[in-house]
Amino acid sequence: MPKKILFCATVDYHFKAFHLPFMKWFKEQGWEVHIAAKGEIDLPYTDQKFRIPIQRSPFKLKNVKAYQQIKAIIKENDYDIIHCHTPLGGVLARLAARKARKSGTKVLYTAHGFHFCKGAPTLNWLIYYPIEKQLAKYTDCLITINAEDYQLANHHKFKAIEVDHVHGVGVDTERFKPITETEKSERKKSFGYHPDDFFIFYAAEFNKNKNQQLLIRSLALVQDYMPNAKLLLAGEGALQESCKQLVKQLGIEHMVVFLGFRKDIDQILPMCDIAVGSSFREGLPVNIMEAMACGLPIVASKNRGHVELVQDQVNGYLVSPHDYGQFARGLLRIYQNTDLRSQMGAASINLMNTYSLSQISQELSTIYTRYMLEEENETKSQYHHAHI
Incomplete structure (x- = not known):
């Protein structure tokens, strides 16, 4: 009978966007792969x-039903590993996996950026910090994707059996890569x-956290x-219309293009000249990593x-998410200096080696293999004791 893993997240798109290579890896090891999430995507x-x-939202009653369903699924399928993602x-x-852990199921959780962090609202600390600290007790391996979260989990003594640091979800550097200036012109x-x-x-989604107003005003x-x-x-998102109104109000309609939801980012990014990030909070943003893989300099909010991806004045500039003037100066410096643009772009490519899909696959497979072997050893031990 094959070993089984359950991947769980809020929405199925999360797996399509970030985890297909690891699901494929488990299939190649002969494992059965199950998914629990909201959504209709065929994966x-x-x-x-x-x-x-x-x-x-943690306050929706439907989550009680979701919890009961996940609990029933875990009970019925007797998983060897459960790997969960996204806060909810x-x-x-x-x-739901507390009882299964007592029978040997290994539970892994990847924190894609704690909602409590330096500079986060007090409310986030009041709500999310106690939840994450309490649930760490039911976690065999807590995987963090940035250095700050890793240090935070260790400093606050989260009681997961192990805390690991993996450098993000990985970017496919064969898909996201630089093109020549001639190719850029042709593609434009x-x-x-x-x-x-x-x-x-x-x-990025148009929401309060992503802070597109900073870019528009800059x-x-x-x-x-x-x-x-x-x-x-x-x-797309709830604040897209208000951003369009701001563009109109500032008289820069000729300078801002609202592309909507796109599936061809890998075609658009390489023809660009600068990538920007304006958000107040990020775990380890894939949009910036993809841009770096394409050899772009970055201007981003601190x-x-x-901070983990952008080295100030090396592959771009880091500025306050409230400082339009400083952000604008960063854009202008890179715009006016072709050599600087090339140097920063080359630095982005070099820094991306740490965050490439091949590197992350190696880091994650090392963690997975550890728990696969643990599970096998426990099974052998149980078999041995049963036959003494």
């Missing part, structure tokens, strides 16, 4: 998918733009000095995720 490398009504997926799966034309347009790129400050610049904003 590859999946033997069984359970559609669970998990809600992002991590809460519900770890609570193929998308209907002028080959001399200077592209500043950001892909661009307005330098519009006279960067006449051919265009800010490309990919994504937060734990950006």
